[in-house]
Amino acid sequence: MSAALRTRRSTKVLTIIVLSVVLIYFLFPIYWLLLASTKSNAAMTTSNGFWFADEFRLKENYETLIGWTRGFFWRWVGNSVLYSTAAGAVGTLISVSAGYAIAKFRFPGRAASVGIISAGLLLPIALLTIPMFIVFHSLGLTDTIWAIILPSCVSPFGVFLGMIYADSSVPTELIEAARIDGASELRIFADMVLRLLAPAMVTIFLFIFVATWNNFLLPLMMLNSDALKPITLGLYGMMSYFDPTYGAVMQGALLGVLPLIVLFLGLQRFWQAGLAAGAVKG
Amino acid sequence: MVGWAFMAPFALLFLLVFIVPILASVKESFFRQVAAIDEECANPLYGCTTGSADEVVTSSFVGWDNFLYVLTSEMFWSGVGRVMLFGAVQVPVMIIASLFLAILIDSTIIKRVTVFRLGYFLPFAIPGVIAALVWTYLYTPELSPISDVLGWFGLEVDFFSTNLMLWSMANITTWTFTGYNMLIFLAALQAIPGELYEAARIDGANAWQVATRIKVPMVRGAAMLAVLLSIIGTVQLFNEPTVLAVRNGWMGPGYTPMMMAYNTAIGGQISPSGVGPASAISLVMAVLAGLLALVYMLVQRRLAK
Structure with missing residues (x-):
């Protein structure tokens, strides 16, 4: 009995040590980003790399950041917010609508739609960027917000999740009862289905929002104007400046991911739900 | 209708x-x-x-000139070679690490796991470009505390050298996606019915046997999907090498096939340029990605038998 207890305690201690070391690996770069954004170039090389330097240059680095980006910095963050929110909102709505159609209706081409969406899950999206550029260029849509928002709205994974959720949480009897009461199809969708699917919609929104925010190749190909750049593209440009103030670049990176981190930690149970649906059914 | x-x-x-x-x-x-x-x-x-x-x-x-050009381009094939080598090492390491972490967290050896679950997943919230930027600075000896630590042991590592560059990139990708894959495995593990564990306990199975005989086989479907998505992601490797190439000019415009496609489309660095040859590169890569996925699925199926 006591031997068994001892092994169990040592297993426990060992597990905690392993998990903690791994945790340091994942969190250290983020912690260091925080430190670096308060340091001058000189302090970065001389001061303790694991703690703040004596001179706290958060404000100076911020001013450098704003000066260097010629006032565009917050515009870039704003652009990212706009693109991600617009793509997230429209993308969620059309995904849920398509998922609902597949789960609850029989229509010609339904089987083909399911096949295309499953194939779409495995489609190499980055490889599609050059073809998208060709089409958007010939439509005269490059260097406009549509070149970012329209492609980002289309999420086969979103439809897949919408399909699973509509199948499991929208009772067919409820739809039929509403039809007998004389409600129109649009009304049923808007008033009933969307309400029932609200948690699923948060999950789909999160996935599209983060994917849009993180996209780099698409804006790199599609956009030229500084005024339209999202933050990923803006920071990439900043990094290539000659002899940059590292602390200012790091502060830009920090401010550029802060909205995502907040969304992440605040809405984490919705992530869990989406990944669970994908893992179990996929 | x-x-x-x-x-x-x-x-x-x-x-x-x-x-x-x-x-x-x-x-x-x-x-x-x-x-x-x-x-x-x-x-x-x-x-x-x-x-x-x-x-x-x-x-x-x-x-067919564009396709002939791509298929005989040395830049293209060395890029393909690099991403294949990258994938052959990085994907298994990441998937095994994610599965291992998921099993540890699921094992209930320790009760409070939220901080680990969230902490591991957090890098997924960092855009690839920004992750690459932060790691670029963390690989720069003058800036990096990592180099300081290595220095205590008398080690001097050049993360940007031609031999290490691919693995420096692999580390960034692993850092970003391990937690994401871990959450997928965790969800699959938590869907395993409790009766299975009960039956194993009655049969006298120990924790190791439960892990290898029940948990690993039960998450096979999730693992297959994760590997497939990782292979497809690797084929398109672009953000990390593009950011690293800013300070490492020797990487050139075609370090990975996706970089070559982009620089061909944009023009200026690779000849012939334009959307024609760039399209050919994208299409050849798509076919290669499809073949890789197919080979992987066939091997999986054979192993399952």
Whole structure:
């Protein structure tokens, strides 16, 4: 009995040590980003790399950041917010609508739609960027917000999740009862289905929002104007400046991911739900 | 009919963003763009009213030339070789690490796991470009505390050297996606019915046997999907090498095939350039990705038997 207890305690201690070391690996770069954004170039090389330097240059680095980006910095963050929110909102709505159609209706081409969406899950999206550029260029849509928002709205994974959720949480009897009461199809969708699917919609929104925010190749190909750049593209440009103030670049990176981190930690149970649906059914 | 109405908005956008571009790039891949002298501009009397670069570029049909160029390009194949080597090491390491962490967290050896679950997943919230930027600085000896620590042990590591670059990139990708894959495995593990564990306990199985005989086989489906998605992600490797190449000019414009495709489309660094050859690169890569996925699935199926 006591031997068994001892092994169990040592297993426990060992597990905690392993998990903690791994945790340091994942969190250290983020912690260091925080430190670096308060340091001058000189302090970065001389001061303790694991703690703040004596001179706290958060404000100076911020001013450098704003000066260097010629006032565009917050515009870039704003652009990212706009693109991600617009793509997230429209993308969620059309995904849920398509998922609902597949789960609850029989229509010609339904089987083909399911096949295309499953194939779409495995489609190499980055490889599609050059073809998208060709089409958007010939439509005269490059260097406009549509070149970012329209492609980002289309999420086969979103439809897949919408399909699973509509199948499991929208009772067919409820739809039929509403039809007998004389409600129109649009009304049923808007008033009933969307309400029932609200948690699923948060999950789909999160996935599209983060994917849009993180996209780099698409804006790199599609956009030229500084005024339209999202933050990923803006920071990439900043990094290539000659002899940059590292602390200012790091502060830009920090401010550029802060909205995502907040969304992440605040809405984490919705992530869990989406990944669970994908893992179990996929 | 109502079903189609609900399907239509997505279907239309899907057509515009996926199907039409694929068809357009198939067509473009048979053309090559040449900067031609505009007849009217050759005569200064007429003057040139517009100066847009597109107007002096003409496309001409070149048959299979773009594909021949890609298939015989040394830059292309060394890029393919790099991403294959990258994938052959990084994907298994990441998937095994994610599965291992998921099993540890699921094992209930320790009760409070939220901080670990969230902490591991947090890097997924960091955009690839920004992750690459932070790690670039963390790999720079003058800036990095990592180099300080290695220095205590008398080690001097050049993370940007030709031999290590690929693995420095692999580390960034692993850092970003391990937690994401771990959450997928965790969800699959938590869906295993409790009776299975109960039965194993009655049969006298120990924790190791439960892990290898029940948990690992039960998450096979999730693992297969994760590996497939990782292979597809690796084929398209772009953000990390592009950011690292800013400070490492030797990597060139074609370190990975996706970088080569982008720099071919944009022009200036690779010849021939333009959307024609770039489309051919994308299509050849898509076929290679499909083949890799197919081979993986066939091997999986054979192993399962």
